Amino acid sequence: MTQPTQRPLIFIGNDDGYQAGGLNFLANVARRYGDIFVAAPSTHQSGKSSALTVDTPIRATLVSDTPGATVYHVNGTPVDCIKLATDKLMPRLPDLVLSGINHGYNSGNSAIYSGTMGVAFEGTFLGVPSIGFSYGDYSASPDFSPCLPIVKRFIELALDGLLPTEVCYNINIPKCDEVKGIKAAKAAMGRWVEEYDSRIDPHGRTYHWLTGKYAPTDPDDESQDLYWLQRGFATVVPCRADQTAHDTIQALSRLI
Amino acid sequence: MTQPTQRPLIFIGNDDGYQAGGLNFLANVARRYGDIFVAAPSTHQSGKSSALTVDTPIRATLVSDTPGATVYHVNGTPVDCIKLATDKLMPRLPDLVLSGINHGYNSGNSAIYSGTMGVAFEGTFLGVPSIGFSYGDYSASPDFSPCLPIVKRFIELALDGLLPTEVCYNINIPKCDEVKGIKAAKAAMGRWVEEYDSRIDPHGRTYHWLTGKYAPTDPDDESQDLYWLQRGFATVVPCRADQTAHDTIQALSRLI
Numbered sequence: 088m089t090q091p092t093q094r095p096l097i098f099i100g101n102d103d104g105y106q107a108g109g110l111n112f113l114a115n116v117a118r119r120y121g122d123i124f125v126a127a128p129s130t131h132q133s134g135k136s137s138a139l140t141v142d143t144p145i146r147a148t149l150v151s152d153t154p155g156a157t158v159y160h161v162n163g164t165p166v167d168c169i170k171l172a173t174d175k176l177m178p179r180l181p182d183l184v185l186s187g188i189n190h191g192y193n194s195g196n197s198a199i200y201s202g203t204m205g206v207a208f209e210g211t212f213l214g215v216p217s218i219g220f221s222y223g224d225y226s227a228s229p230d231f232s233p234c235l236p237i238v239k240r241f242i243e244l245a246l247d248g249l250l251p252t253e254v255c256y257n258i259n260i261p262k263c264d265e266v267k268g269i270k271a272a273k274a275a276m277g278r279w280v281e282e283y284d285s286r287i288d289p290h291g292r293t294y295h296w297l298t299g300k301y302a303p304t305d306p307d308d309e310s311q312d313l314y315w316l317q318r319g320f321a322t323v324v325p326c327r328a329d330q331t332a333h334d335t336i337q338a339l340s341r342l343i
Numbered sequence: 344m345t346q347p348t349q350r351p352l353i354f355i356g357n358d359d360g361y362q363a364g365g366l367n368f369l370a371n372v373a374r375r376y377g378d379i380f381v382a383a384p385s386t387h388q389s390g391k392s393s394a395l396t397v398d399t400p401i402r403a404t405l406v407s408d409t410p411g412a413t414v415y416h417v418n419g420t421p422v423d424c425i426k427l428a429t430d431k432l433m434p435r436l437p438d439l440v441l442s443g444i445n446h447g448y449n450s451g452n453s454a455i456y457s458g459t460m461g462v463a464f465e466g467t468f469l470g471v472p473s474i475g476f477s478y479g480d481y482s483a484s485p486d487f488s489p490c491l492p493i494v495k496r497f498i499e500l501a502l503d504g505l506l507p508t509e510v511c512y513n514i515n516i517p518k519c520d521e522v523k524g525i526k527a528a529k530a531a532m533g534r535w536v537e538e539y540d541s542r543i544d545p546h547g548r549t550y551h552w553l554t555g556k557y558a559p560t561d562p563d564d565e566s567q568d569l570y571w572l573q574r575g576f577a578t579v580v581p582c583r584a585d586q587t588a589h590d591t592i593q594a595l596s597r598l599i
Contacts, residue, residue, distance in 0.1 A: 134397040137455045138420075139390035144542070144550040164394075166456075171551055174538040199393045199464060199584060200422075208455060212534050240599070249598060254588040271595040273587040278468050282430040286400070294400040295427055325595055327588040328455060331529040332510040332581040339527040339581055342505060343496070 094155070095121030095246055098181035098210070100168050102132045102189065102202030105150060105160040109188030109222065112231040116238050117185060118156060120246060124181065125150075125158040126172035128165060128202075135164045135202035137209075147176060165202035169209045183245050184210030184255075187220035188231055188238070194221070194259045194312050194322065195275040195301065207255035208328045216245035217255040223316065224262040234260050237269055237321050254325040261316050269321040275311035277303040350411070351377030351502055354437035354466070356424050358388045358445065358458030361406060361416040365444030365478060368487040372494050373441060374412060376502060380437065381406075381414040382428035384421060384458075390553075391420045391458035393465075403432060421458035425465045439501050440466030440511075443476035444487055444494070450477070450515045450568050450578065451531040451557065463511035464584045472501035473511040479572065480518040490516050493525055493577050510581040517572045525577040531567035533559040 097117045101110045105127035117123050126147065145163040152158070159176060161168045165186070173180060186206035193201040203219045210217025218241050222234055237260055244250050257274070260266060282299035307314055312322040353373045357366045361383035373379050382403065401419040408414070415432060417424045421442070429436060442462035449457040459475045466473025474497050478490055493516055500506050513530070516522060538555035563570050568578040 131398065134395035136392035136394045136461070138392045138394040139456050139553060141390040141553055142387060144552045146548065146550050166392075167553075170535075170538050170553070174536075175541060175551065196468070196584060198586060200395050204586075205392070212452070244598065251591065251594075254591055269599050271592050271599060273589060273592065274585060276585055279426075280430075282426050285431060292402065294402050295431060296400045297395060297397055297423075297426070323595065323599065324586075325588040325591040326586040328452060328586075329530060329532055330454060330460075330513075330580075330582040330584075330586070332583040333529060335507065335510055335581040336527050336529065338507075339579065342500065343525050343527060343579065 095182040096179060097121045097123050097183045097185060098169060098172060099123055099125045099185045100165055100206040101127050101187055102135055102165040104128050104131050105158065107190060108228060109190050109231060113185055113188050113220065113238065116235065117242060120242050121182065122155045124172065124177050126161055126168040126176060128168060129160040129162045132165055132202050134200050135205065136200050137166050137205040138164045140164060140167050145171060147171060166205045166209055169206050173213060180213060181215055183242065184215050184217035188234055189221035190229060191225050192221050192223045192259050193219065193257060194316055195277055198257055198274055198326065204257055204326065211252060211255045211328050214252055216250045216252050218245065218258060219255065220258050220260065222260045222262065233263060233266055237266060254327050257324040257326050258321060259312060259316055260321040261319055263319050266321050267319040269323060270315045272312040272315055272322045272324055273310055274324045275303055275313040276305045277301050351438040352435060353377045353379050353439045353441060354425060354428060355379055355381045355441045356421055356462040357383050357443050358391055358421040360384050360387050361414065363446060364484060365446050365487060369441055369444050369476065369494065372491065373498060376498050378411045380428065380433050382417055382424040382432060384424060385416040385418045388421055388458050390456050391461065392456050393422050393461040394420045396420060396423050401427060403427060422461045422465055425462050429469060436469060437471055439498065440471050440473040444490055445477035446485060447481050448477050448479045448515050449475065449513060450572055451533055454513055454530055460513055460582065467508060467511045467584050470508055472506045472508050474501065474514060475511065476514050476516065478516045478518065489519060489522055493522060510583050513580040513582050514577060515568060515572055516577040517575055519575050522577050523575040525579060526571045528568040528571055528578045528580055529566055530580045531559055531569040532561045533557050
């Protein structure tokens with residue numbers, strides 16, 4: 088007689104906060120595949136990248152704990168959430184790290200600002216398959232159902248041991264009735280321009296809102312994630328936590 | 344008769360805040376080479392990575408404005424500072440972006456959490472040579488003078504047009520009387536363990552301080568920044584803002 092196999096333990100985080108629709112959609116899909124452990128920010132934490140809370144302590148609040156599904160919110164950044172969960176809250180390291188589904192794209196080099204991807208990078212430091220999902224719908228209450236086949240496909244690849252864990256995966260899904268397919272691509276590089284909307288407050292002082300337009304600097308070709316998103320395909324960009332530009336080290340050595 | 348050459352315009356940011364000793368040291372060195380424009384956080388912003396302020400507006404406060412040296416503080420993250428400065432405050436794009444000198448190392452894969460390097464990545468998006476400096480002295484008032492030859496060397500390389508701008512440069516300098524030399528290296532990869540110190544507050548509730556020990560996962564050899572820092576050498580890691588793991592795209596395409 089064989090022992091019953093332990094169900095996979097799936098960590099789920101995000102940057103839109105524990106009450107976000109995208110998180111709840113992702114958690115509901117993941118529950119079909121294993122026990123889920125959610126640790127998500129208490130409040131909206133968009134644009135937090137891999138930021139950490141250093142100068143103040145953080146707290147975790149249990150939202151619900153039912154068989155196979157534990158949910159906490161944490162008064163910190165997306166990366167604080169996964170760090171605290173894997174160090175203190177979870178019974179063991181997860182078998183899979185999922186992040187999202189983000190309300191809005193993390194495509195091109197905007198990914199560097201993404202708390203969704205910050206969570207996924209932490210997963211790779213743990214040696215665990217790690218996937219960030221983002222959906223290009225900016226409405227108040229998106230219908231995430233077009234994301235379902237892609238989310239399922241990647242959870243299955245990961246749990247089958249087929250996704251290399253040296254990288255994490257940045258998946259963007261376009262808003263549409265039916266996604267045309269999924270393409271592996273590089274992150275298109277660009278520059279944000281006209282970034283701030285400056286205004287005068289009632290007391291005569293200037294303040295600045297972040298806004299901005301994305302100006303691509305890469306050619307718009309089939310190698311780029313933005314190319315495919317604009318054509319109704321989802322994209323997956325494999326991302327490495329190591330920022331070293333290895334191919335430039337030798338020339339730099341000669342220069343210094 | 345030739346026109347007098349315009350002095351280089353050097354942007355200077357950091358994550359320790361505009362009053363930090365490391366910033367002032369760096370600004371004083373940079374003034375020998377050009378006009379400086381400082382925009383640094385109003386308060387300590389360690390561990391902020393490439394975080395942006397999205398949900399609230401930000402403000403810039405002029406600290407001083409003398410010929411060849413303008414200083415602002417901004418109530419945002421390190422990346423907010425350079426974005427606002429280059430979009431709204433500076434007379435033109437800088438010729439060079441400097442960040443630091445950080446009080447403490449940004450070596451190994453800790454760099455992913457570094458606001459100092461967040462500023463440098465922004466510089467690469469602008470196409471400008473960009474360098475982050477960090478010094479391994481954690482005392483209250485470090486003497487930054489051992490950093491001087493390395494800071495000068497890299498400012499000169501950059502202003503002479505010898506530093507490729509497709510990457511930015513993460514320079515760490517060990518605390519010592521005299522740095523033995525400088526080595527180009529990769530960022531050593533590791534994992535932070537035992538990350539949180541959990542305590543009970545006077546009201547009986549648990550709170551968690553970020554702390555942790557660094558456990559290297561890379562072999563300790565001459566290719567790694569940590570190897571050289573431990574032996575009294577400064578290190579320079581070329582870093583790419585593009586996180587795409589290009590070498591894995593083909594295999595990923597076949598998988599999906």
